[in-house]
Amino acid sequence: MPYSFVSGATGGIGGAFCDCLASKGQDLFLTGRKKENLDALKQNLLSKYSGIDIVTFPCDLTVEADRDKMIEFIDQNGYKFNRIVLVAGVDTQMAFMDYTASKLLFQIRVNCEATVSLAHALLSRRDGETEVLTVSSMSGVSPMPYFAVYSGSKSMLTHIFTALHYELKKSGVKVTTVLPGGVPTRPDIIEDIKRQGLWGKLSKKSPSFVAERSLKAVKKNKLIYVPGGFNKLLYTVMKILPKRLVLSFIAKRWSKQTKDAF
Numbered sequence: 001m002p003y004s005f006v007s008g009a010t011g012g013i014g015g016a017f018c019d020c021l022a023s024k025g026q027d028l029f030l031t032g033r034k035k036e037n038l039d040a041l042k043q044n045l046l047s048k049y050s051g052i053d054i055v056t057f058p059c060d061l062t063v064e065a066d067r068d069k070m071i072e073f074i075d076q077n078g079y080k081f082n083r084i085v086l087v088a089g090v091d092t093q094m095a096f097m098d099y100t101a102s103k104l105l106f107q108i109r110v111n112c113e114a115t116v117s118l119a120h121a122l123l124s125r126r127d128g129e130t131e132v133l134t135v136s137s138m139s140g141v142s143p144m145p146y147f148a149v150y151s152g153s154k155s156m157l158t159h160i161f162t163a164l165h166y167e168l169k170k171s172g173v174k175v176t177t178v179l180p181g182g183v184p185t186r187p188d189i190i191e192d193i194k195r196q197g198l199w200g201k202l203s204k205k206s207p208s209f210v211a212e213r214s215l216k217a218v219k220k221n222k223l224i225y226v227p228g229g230f231n232k233l234l235y236t237v238m239k240i241l242p243k244r245l246v247l248s249f250i251a252k253r254w255s256k257q258t259k260d261a262f
Contacts, residue, residue: 002127008088010037016207061114080127111153145251176218
């Protein structure tokens with residue numbers, strides 16, 4: 001029986017995907033940074049849902065050798081996948097020159113290198129028709145001054161997996177890229193959403209909403225899924241407004257916020 005793979009499984013959005021998939025009787029292969037968090041997640045899921053198999057593998061996705069060890073473990077045990085949910089990401093937010101070199105590379109390695117590398121490795125180990133869900137962000141719709149690395153990395157994911165939607169269609173692979181707005185998970189994100197006032201309130205969608213609707217979207221093989229009516233409107237507006245106007249608005253709004261939760 002093929003497994004559903006979830007990266008970033010112990011985070012708020014990743015955990016919601018795990019819960020939703022487990023409730024449907026899906027066998028799961030879960031990865032995250034910390035073994036104790038993965039163990040707790042596994043125990044919680046098995047206490048609620050019976051008859052499923054859950055495999056966990058702690059992995060620092062920024063380290064190629066760690067990713068290689070996970071793929072070796074997958075091959076040694078003969079695991080195959082019919083669903084790949086790529087959630088792991090780093091949302092550090094600061095002016096570009098305020099980054100240290102290590103923080104800069106850390107964010108790019110998780111958001112870009114690890115996500116694309118995992119997609120390639122796991123698609124080579126798929127079994128039958130396969131669904132690929134990649135969590136990008138509304139922040140990737142436009143370049144974002146003072147959030148440039150995050151928005152740029154998410155834009156990269158949107159471009160790559162949008163292309164793969166068409167490239168892999170004839171191979172029995174459905175690819176959907178998810179662009180969430182505000183998702184209240186960690187305390188710092190909840191506080192960020194509050195600071196945005198009405199904007200944040202309208203954009204906000206719960207992790208379970210994002211997970212459940214995203215899984216429905218990939219079943220329909222949607223190219224892009226934007227959770228929530230306000231975010232869909234914002235996505236359209238950002239596409240048609242003059243770029244200079246959008247960038248000026250973003251620069252004024254985001255220059256006042258700094259966040260480093262990693």
